[in-house]
Amino acid sequence: MAITGRRPLSRRRILETAVRFVDREGLDALSMRKLGGELGVEAMSLYNHVPNKGALLDGMVEVLLGELEVPPESDNWEDRIREAYRRFRRMAHDHPDIFSLLITRPPEAMYGVWLAEEFLKTLREAGFEPRMALHAFRALNSYTVGYAMAEIRNFALEPGGSRMGAQQLSEDEFPRLSELKPHLEDVDRDAEFEFGLGLIFAGLRERA
Amino acid sequence: MAITGRRPLSRRRILETAVRFVDREGLDALSMRKLGGELGVEAMSLYNHVPNKGALLDGMVEVLLGELEVPPESDNWEDRIREAYRRFRRMAHDHPDIFSLLITRPPEAMYGVWLAEEFLKTLREAGFEPRMALHAFRALNSYTVGYAMAEIRNFALEPGGSRMGAQQLSEDEFPRLSELKPHLEDVDRDAEFEFGLGLIFAGLRERA
DNA sequence: ACCTGAACACCGTTCAAGT
């Protein structure tokens, strides 16, 4: 059906096609049959390269994590780590459904080990004890994952959202939300994200 | 089929049964047909009370959020907010799959408005400007959502996890991860969660 | 070695028919 495919099938080509398909049509639209069609092949052919749909999803996450690059060494450890989380958040924006997959259904084999190793190295060299480095890692990870998900899925007080019931918000029932309304529209989310990172870094410095 | 049901069907009863079913069997196991069976009724009957499966999922999230209680007023605003996030995290532990649903598929009508209003009130009374209260809200929310998801789904350097490739981790390829290994097993996650909250609060105090 | 057709056991959902 699709013009895409005469090249031979391979795990890699299947995964990359699936990633593009989900970015375009959304995760719910992905089926083995449709992915087959996208590759000019019957659904059953996919099973020669991927054991089942679960493994396909894991593979897509793997593709994404593989594209994540560790920022170059820097004499400013905080900047290096900030940059790593910027890239992580950008990945969420570029591939929202697959990012969600990474969060809700992290693959057994976690391909983020290299990133974690590099992160810890940076923190250890900055003088943090192993235990504190672990806490810092989890705090910054948690914050970034949560912030990105909130952006992607539009929870956490989005401007003008029916999502927060903004339309029906009566000013006397919800005075604090109401006074916030003008601010919601002109917050720079990039800056806010950095601000949040800064809060955690400040806390870390205080305890170091 | 199930002994459960002779009481009349209702939206509420459907949602509560669905929540219990998902807590027990997992989200993937939930189908209209099986949920019907659970209620002693054919699947099609459910459509008299719920427009479709999406609305059913939204309703389940709604049930959960409805059970979340705002902690009592307190002279210590930080403690009050901490307690609210503790409850939120506990909800994630008690209902992991539905919590994931809340994150990946937040319902259009967000029933968290009362919580948000109360949160903002507390922060405003503690002296924060509206804009800063918004940033604080988003930072603490993001952190808690991310931390809870990491726990529930076991990402973020879990102990002994094949998930981080822990088994094959050679000590010279991943020295920092290796030195961390002993610590992974004896970290108190409750304490670590509080520590992370503390980092953000410290940052906020510094900027207030 | 890789692809496929047919089949199986499941889905969500519609709709006319029953009470």
Added chain:
DNA sequence: ACCTGAACACCGTTCAAGT
């Protein structure tokens, strides 16, 4: 008003059969 049987258009997956 609420429940249901039958049907439709889809799923993921298996397997014997083809090349």
